[in-house]
Amino acid sequence: MSSSSAKPPMRDALVAAAFQLFLERGYEQTTVDDIVALAGVGRRSFFRYFPSKEDVVFPDHERCLADMTAFLAASDDGHEPVQRVCDAARLVLRMYAENPTFSVQRYRLTKKVPGLRAYELSVVWRYERALAEYLRGRFAGRRDGTLQADVIAAAVVAAHNNALRSWLRTDGQGDASDTVDHALGYVQSAFGAAPVPPAVPLTGEQPEDVVVIVSRRGAPLWRVVQEIESALGRD
Amino acid sequence: MSSSSAKPPMRDALVAAAFQLFLERGYEQTTVDDIVALAGVGRRSFFRYFPSKEDVVFPDHERCLADMTAFLAASDDGHEPVQRVCDAARLVLRMYAENPTFSVQRYRLTKKVPGLRAYELSVVWRYERALAEYLRGRFAGRRDGTLQADVIAAAVVAAHNNALRSWLRTDGQGDASDTVDHALGYVQSAFGAAPVPPAVPLTGEQPEDVVVIVSRRGAPLWRVVQEIESALGRD
DNA sequence: CCGCGGAACTGCACTGAGTGCCATATGCGC
């Protein structure tokens, strides 16, 4: 809370002016000079707040990435790693959900402008790296630890983005959390691992190629899957 | 083979001149004027062959992406989808393996220059989209088909990149295929690969809060999950 | 009230990427 708690109103004015122009005349048709003219400030000030023209479209991702890094750094061994990175991804969703209309406007922009899509990729990549680095640490001893970390981080980000986009396509109606929970649940069911009071796998006297698993109705899916995996003797 | 089989020597000369300068003085310290001066051509010609300065670093990705798209388009229902996208990813690896020293030089460049990393991301993203689009088509009827397509595509790309990078870090020694096969094997084991006879959900006379699912030992995990979901009556 | 130092802001000139337009060359069929 030391570095960036004070809000410069100029920053917000620049963002507002920029989006107004982007929406009415397009991103590439708007020059930085146009933005600063509308905001009534000097051109040089723009680049003091935003290192590039693209940055004004993602004004809060720097802070969000810092939040995510802090969140992951505050983890301990009690946290299930996959669960933890899913929760970290939810931080990003929360940021989007805080300003639905702004997020939807930005979504429409990035969907149309290739340059902004490319920039968004580099932003998302930094989230993904943060998740992967955390997982690498947690999977340190494991065989193929870095491989698993990279793959799981990519899967979490992909699931998150899939859900986020489908929410954005609905103009921010409905509950974004539900969509994302469902998508992340799929990832957890694929890679799942979780510290949980167990469902009970019962392997009775069955024909050799079948396994019977009994689980609670209403139990979370990933938990059921975990039981299946161990009952099937997977690692 | 119609569009781009004839190779303009000028293109290759530009790439050679560019990399010579990039390696001896760095990417950002080299201007396009420097490159065209060394290659002995006009500045305007550079931008005829490469839409941007970054493109000269990835001269063959456009062709490779086209190859991948064609490869996926030539698929039929006999191909197991996950297997197929893994094979498509191997096409990219093959391109890298064709010129190990060039690939290693480029890797060192992209590792150091943020602008090139960002550009590489947008290249990789297009591969990922190609894989995801293919999977979306194959998963068309399936519940959460697009979600699964996006996640699996991301996982395949992440695994491929993980293996590719570790190979590049060894200066291109050893067999890249082995590394990538292993990495992709991990993804296939997580998302299942083989086409399998269906599992049979049996809901007998159980106490009300339990469900019994019988599945084949060795069935792919996603298949089991599907059975579970429908047996639990989820939507 | 005055001066003073620092921080925020502005203006200006400069580099370099990328584009549009037109001129020129080179090749080829006739």
Place this chain on the structure above:
DNA sequence: GCGCATATGGCACTCAGTGCAGTTCCGCGG
């Protein structure tokens, strides 16, 4: 030779981004 298409070169322009110097604003001690 001519006409024509294509490849290339030259030039001027826009715009993003940077370095530098000047200015305004504000708090603070005298």
